[in-house]
Amino acid sequence: MSFGNIFTQVAVLFILILVGYLIRKLNLLDEDTTSKISNLAMTVFLPSMIISSMQIDFDRSMVNKILLLILVSMVAYGISIAMAFLLKFIFKNDSDLGIYQYVLIFSNVAFMGYPVVEAVLGKEAIFYTAIYNLPFNLFTFTIGIYLLSKGNSDYKFSAKSIISPATIAIVFGLILFVTGIRLPAFLNNSISLLGGVTTPISMLVIGSMLANSSAKECFYNKKLYFVTFLRLVLIPLVVYLLLNNRVGDSMIAAIPVVMTSMPAAANAAIMANQYGSNTTLASQSVFLSTLFSVLTIPIINMFLLG
Numbered sequence: 570m571s572f573g574n575i576f577t578q579v580a581v582l583f584i585l586i587l588v589g590y591l592i593r594k595l596n597l598l599d600e601d602t603t604s605k606i607s608n609l610a611m612t613v614f615l616p617s618m619i620i621s622s623m624q625i626d627f628d629r630s631m632v633n634k635i636l637l638l639i640l641v642s643m644v645a646y647g648i649s650i651a652m653a654f655l656l657k658f659i660f661k662n663d664s665d666l667g668i669y670q671y672v673l674i675f676s677n678v679a680f681m682g683y684p685v686v687e688a689v690l691g692k693e694a695i696f697y698t699a700i701y702n703l704p705f706n707l708f709t710f711t712i713g714i715y716l717l718s719k720g721n722s723d724y725k726f727s728a729k730s731i732i733s734p735a736t737i738a739i740v741f742g743l744i745l746f747v748t749g750i751r752l753p754a755f756l757n758n759s760i761s762l763l764g765g766v767t768t769p770i771s772m773l774v775i776g777s778m779l780a781n782s783s784a785k786e787c788f789y790n791k792k793l794y795f796v797t798f799l800r801l802v803l804i805p806l807v808v809y810l811l812l813n814n815r816v817g818d819s820m821i822a823a824i825p826v827v828m829t830s831m832p833a834a835a836n837a838a839i840m841a842n843q844y845g846s847n848t849t850l851a852s853q854s855v856f857l858s859t860l861f862s863v864l865t866i867p868i869i870n871m872f873l874l875g
Contacts, residue, residue: 576867578685578688578689579685579688579862579863579866579867580863581688582681582684582685582688582768582772583863585768585769585772585773585776586772586773586775586776586779586859587776588772588773588776589772589773589774589775589776589777589779589780590776590777590779590780591776591780592773592776592777593776593777593780593781594780598777600781603774603777603778603781606770606773606774606777607774607778607835607839609770610680610767610770610771610774611679611733611734611735612734613734613763614763614764614766614767614770614771615679615683615734615735615738615764615767615771616734616735616737616738617738617760617761617763617764617767618683618695618763618764618765618767619695619699619735619738619739619742619764620738620741620742620745620760620764621757621760621761621764622692622693622695622696622699622742622764623696623699623739623742623743623745623746624742624745624746624751624752624757625693625696625746626749627746627747627748627749634697634818634821635697635700637816637818637821638697638700638701638821638824639700639701639703639704641701641812641816641821641822641824641825642700642701642702642703642704642825643704644808644811644812644825645808645825645828645829646674646704646708648804648807648808648811648829649673649674649675649804649829650674650708650712652673652799652803652804652807653669653670653671653673653674653716654670656669656670656673656796656799657670659795660792663792664847665846665847665850667716667717667718667719667846668716668717668837668841668846668847668850668851668854669792669796669854670716671713671716671717671834671837671840671841671851672796672800672833672834672837672851672854672858673796673799673800673804674708674712674713674716675705675708675709675713675833675834675836675837676800676828676829676830676831676832676833676834677775677831677832677833677834677835677855677859678702678705678828678831678834679702679735679771679835680771680772680774680775680835681771681772681775681831681832681835681859681862682698682702682827682828682831683695683698683767683768684767684768684771684772685827685831685866686698686824686827686828687768689823689827689870690820690823690824690827694820694823694824696742696746697820697821697824698824698828699735699738699739699742700739701824701825701828702735702739702828703736703739706732706733706735706736709834709836709840713840714840714844717840717841717844717845717846718844718845718846719846774835775835775855775859778835778838778852778855779852779855779856779859781852786849786853787853787854787856787857788857790850790853793850793853793854793857794857796854797832797833797854797857797858797861800832800833800858801830801832801858801861801862801865801866801869802865802869804829804830805826805827805829805830805869805873806869806873808825808826808829809826809873812825812826826869826870826873827870830862830865830866830869830870831862831866832855832858832859832861832862833851833854833855833858833859834855835855837851837852837854837855838851838852838855
């Protein structure tokens with residue numbers, strides 16, 4: 570896929586984000602409605618998209634790919650976690666260090682990751698992307714909460730927090746995939762239609778969330794520029810160099826590069842608010858990284874994936 574094609578695909582997503590931004594500014598959406606739509610996307614549309622993508626014929630050779638992809642995912646997260654750990658030696662005594670570390674580790678795998686993977690690698694890559702994203706919830710609700718809740722004595726970890734609709738959908742989809750069970754046409758078509766809503770709804774939600782952030786202030790935060798560079802450029806580059814010529818399957822090697830080139834996770838602000846961290850900075854991180862990702866995603870994927 571050429572640079573122009575990748576840029577076009579990402580630009581389409583950004584325009585949808587811009588529409589969401591304008592809708593919020595025109596008061597056609599408010600914070601409560603945005604939150605409800607976001608929950609709807611995560612509990613209905615995205616799980617439907619995942620299940621629909623897993624309605625494919627079982628092939629034993631795919632089992633090795635799945636296991637390899639989980640290993641590759643752990644390696645990619647390991648790189649991000651290591652960089653986040655090293656960040657504390659650069660941002661010494663910064664009370665917002667946890668936010669910057671969270672941004673480095675967790676990219677926007679759901680709202681932007683799936684749509685971009687589909688645009689760059691094709692619909693069949695959604696199946697493998699769902700497998701790659703399995704560790705996301707595990708790390709978000711363990712390491713992620715630890716980083717955001719430093720100094721918050723009211724937080725108590727619960728294993729139930731790791732379970733999410735997306736995780737349940739992946740497990741259910743894998744059962745259908747391995748057993749060869751096919752959903753009835755009327756049910757499969759319904760799920761497929763619901764899954765098809767994921768991309769536009771997700772982009773509108775991101776735009777609405779960004780409209781509520783202090784956008785101007787983030788352009789004066791030098792640390793945020795540095796973290797955004799690490800998030801969008803350095804991490805995918807390191808992942809590529811580490812996996813290049815070591816993973817034989819081109820799709821398995823490409824998915825981690827695409828996913829690590831995503832901007833900061835859209836849930837950063839929500840998580841920061843829930844666990845007593847700097848919500849404003851988290852929102853600014855999402856805004857700035859999403860803004861620059863319109864240019865960096867096509868460039869990274871074009872030059873690294875060709």
